[in-house]
Amino acid sequence: MKTEEQPIIPTGIPDLIPGVSALKNEGYRLVAISTTKLGEIFQVDYSFDLNFSFRTLRLLVPQGITLPSITGIYWAAFPYENEIHDLFGIMVTDIAVDFKGTFIKTAIQFPFSVNTDKPEEDVCQNK
Amino acid sequence: MSKQITIPFGPQHPVLPEPIHLDLVLEDEKVVEAIPTIGYIHRGLEKLVEKREYTEYVHIAERICGICSFIHGSTYVQAVETVMGIEVPERALYLRTIWSEYSRMHSHLLWLGLFADSLGFENLFMQSWRLREHILDDLEATTGGRVIQGACKVGGVRRDIDNKKLGEMVTGLEELETEIRELNKVFFNDSSILHRTKGVGIIMEKDAYELGAVGPTGRGSGIAQDARMLGYAAYDQIHFKPVVETGGDCYARCVVRGRELHTSIDIIRQAVNKIPDGPVEVKVTGTPNGEYWARAEQPRGEVIHYVKGNGTRHLLRHRVRTPTFANIPFLVKALAGCQLADVPVIVLSIDPCIGCAER
Numbered sequence: 188m189k190t191e192e193q194p195i196i197p198t199g200i201p202d203l204i205p206g207v208s209a210l211k212n213e214g215y216r217l218v219a220i221s222t223t224k225l226g227e228i229f230q231v232d233y234s235f236d237l238n239f240s241f242r243t244l245r246l247l248v249p250q251g252i253t254l255p256s257i258t259g260i261y262w263a264a265f266p267y268e269n270e271i272h273d274l275f276g277i278m279v280t281d282i283a284v285d286f287k288g289t290f291i292k293t294a295i296q297f298p299f300s301v302n303t304d305k306p307e308e309d310v311c312q313n314k
Numbered sequence: 315m316s317k318q319i320t321i322p323f324g325p326q327h328p329v330l331p332e333p334i335h336l337d338l339v340l341e342d343e344k345v346v347e348a349i350p351t352i353g354y355i356h357r358g359l360e361k362l363v364e365k366r367e368y369t370e371y372v373h374i375a376e377r378i379c380g381i382c383s384f385i386h387g388s389t390y391v392q393a394v395e396t397v398m399g400i401e402v403p404e405r406a407l408y409l410r411t412i413w414s415e416y417s418r419m420h421s422h423l424l425w426l427g428l429f430a431d432s433l434g435f436e437n438l439f440m441q442s443w444r445l446r447e448h449i450l451d452d453l454e455a456t457t458g459g460r461v462i463q464g465a466c467k468v469g470g471v472r473r474d475i476d477n478k479k480l481g482e483m484v485t486g487l488e489e490l491e492t493e494i495r496e497l498n499k500v501f502f503n504d505s506s507i508l509h510r511t512k513g514v515g516i517i518m519e520k521d522a523y524e525l526g527a528v529g530p531t532g533r534g535s536g537i538a539q540d541a542r543m544l545g546y547a548a549y550d551q552i553h554f555k556p557v558v559e560t561g562g563d564c565y566a567r568c569v570v571r572g573r574e575l576h577t578s579i580d581i582i583r584q585a586v587n588k589i590p591d592g593p594v595e596v597k598v599t600g601t602p603n604g605e606y607w608a609r610a611e612q613p614r615g616e617v618i619h620y621v622k623g624n625g626t627r628h629l630l631r632h633r634v635r636t637p638t639f640a641n642i643p644f645l646v647k648a649l650a651g652c653q654l655a656d657v658p659v660i661v662l663s664i665d666p667c668i669g670c671a672e673r
Contacts, residue, residue: 189544189545189550190396190546190606191544191607191609193607216523216526217526218526218616218618218640219618219620219633219635219640221620221631221635222633223622223630223631223633224631225630232620239543239544241607241609261524261526262524262525262643263524263526263640263643263644265643266642266643284349284646286351289351289353290351290352291352291353291672292351292353292354292356293353293356293358298358298361299361
């Protein structure tokens, strides 16, 4: 079974739009925008692919930060950007198709922005 | 310019097996804009990874979807196995490949039936689903499940298939292939199908690529991209070419799925010829510490399972990017400019799975 090399490029917010533009100019397609909550920090990953070469621009941002939209470069980013707002509460400005919090309807606002208590008392079966 | 009106399409509609809502902005009978809304069945399955041990979570990953259940399970375990550096036995990788192709055939035959139904071709719908029963019977016989197979686990698979049964499966598929050929003749040549699908919902290759289209949706527009070419599971030992059509319309997307049924049978035939004897699982110890984006080709296109672990038995994050989610922008663009009567056919043509898209 083959596995992929998946380089991760740490990026700051000011470098995001130039970095995404450069990948677009090289012919990369947008694969996904993924968010992970790491304590009080959000990890936002912009993943791209060109002929099965996969790479990711990674932002580490604090809660309450506002991100610029990349829909001016990749119009197809709008579902991802609406999703990270609706699930994580991260504001994204100037999304080409902005649902303003109604794209994914959830009973709890920003459900993925809360920390979950882990059942640490459970016995691990794989020790 | 005519006065614009907006009408709702879905979330409940005869052609939609699952709920998606579209606000269709019309000028007379022409759609000028389609605005999608999802969220009716959001379950938050990804969040459950924080509550379930990484070995148990495969049961939840399989339940993301009732159609491509097996491939969700196998892609999740592939991600965990890569992070943990687990060497999965060769026989298990071949079995995953065989069950993945069965899942693809099951999904494509289901879709062909639903597509015929969306055109009002009820007899063709029943024929497609009659053939699908053969696939479901084999899945049930080899895994115990028709919908949720429960066959994958971290470190291998839960069940083996003996070589005699594998031979019988190939013989059965070769008989089925004759019937699939007859079925495809109708889908590819019938005048009523051509009338409803040719030149409808056109997106050409360059636009489809920029929209991030994946799977048969992208390949119907000429994008020769198939995640199986990455060589995961046993695909690095199998010879096949992605099925590509260049029409970019609903007909091309239908033809891609019809032709892919034959590719799947050929892949299974090769896998059965090459599958080695040996164990189907290894003992797994330890906990995942690291991250990986596992990619696989589902029936609807490239799926991504991202996992991130910190050395505990609970993963920090499991994120799934499903093919339907990636194909939403394609659908929005394909609907712009179409006739209102063609909306159900175009929506069906991307094979939307909202259960997958919302997780």
